[in-house]
Amino acid sequence: MKLLKEKIQSEGKVLSDQVLKVDSFLNHQIDPQLMVEIGKEFANRFEAEQITKVLTIESSGIAPGLMAALELNVPVVFARKRRSLTLIDDLLTAEVHSFTKNETNQISVSRKYLRETDRVLIIDDFLANGQAALALAEIVKEAGATVSGIGIVIEKSFQPGGDLLREKGFKVESLARIASLAGGVSFVEELEVVR
């Protein structure tokens, strides 16, 4: 997605060979117009999948997840990292291991918002080791529903998550795939389909 890659080049800050900071438009300050375009792009890429629900994870997945759901005309559900006081329902849970923080956290979704008939599009802001996406996929499976796709805003292709998810047979679409952060951002060469 050309617009997103330009934004990453102009505003992204490379903090190390592993860490790209995009908090001016994606995960602290958010550019609403860019999110609209991201939502449209996800909807285009998964239009054949008959998606009935978008599933994402708080907090940085909410903006792109919401905009994808708006375009697909379906609800979005966000998994919680902490148990809410009023979330007293039957919960679907999974463990997410963070390699950067070296900790494992439980995420949860109320069972009533995922049905066996649901065709779910999982959306997240970043794909690095794939642990968050895998945990969301586990929750979908627990509900007896179908993962119909995984949409990622920025994939760090030099980390193993993308390969891991594709090897498991998931249809993964990343709007920007970063080949390397060494000496600046370089993207994986891809054919840009202009719509």
Add this chain to the structure above:
Amino acid sequence: MKLLKEKIQSEGKVLSDQVLKVDSFLNHQIDPQLMVEIGKEFANRFEAEQITKVLTIESSGIAPGLMAALELNVPVVFARKRRSLTLIDDLLTAEVHSFTKNETNQISVSRKYLRETDRVLIIDDFLANGQAALALAEIVKEAGATVSGIGIVIEKSFQPGGDLLREKGFKVESLARIASLAGGVSFVEELEVVR
């Protein structure tokens, strides 16, 4: 806002005289079309205020904050409840006391996303005791910027937050004001301006 009140009546669950659960459309599952309408309503109510930035708080403020920002054509920033690994900047912080959980947490915003010239619209999903909105207002003040309004999706008017904020001189606009949860949801009587 008629559409929102109807949604609260049809899908809200009254868990006690104090607690209304709206996780089917606002703070766990989100109805994207309703969020678009909520964004438009906030933009209408604050259109005279020359807003330059929307400020909200993770996670449930992000969806209404994003949609308000989209309509106002300005960026949205969400305050973080936990310090992020890549948030290494100079931070504006404030304490939020939760009466329900009886705990105090620090929230933070990177200083570079709030300027002295900013006219800020604070958005949140619920207004009860007003502590989150006050903390966000404190962060705006710390930045030397101006709070030009506070927009709330659901105000529990039987709790003190609304009065507290209005007494401090803030322009508070709540899209649904709940008078009582005893024996079901009843709203504060208001003139509905149909646009």
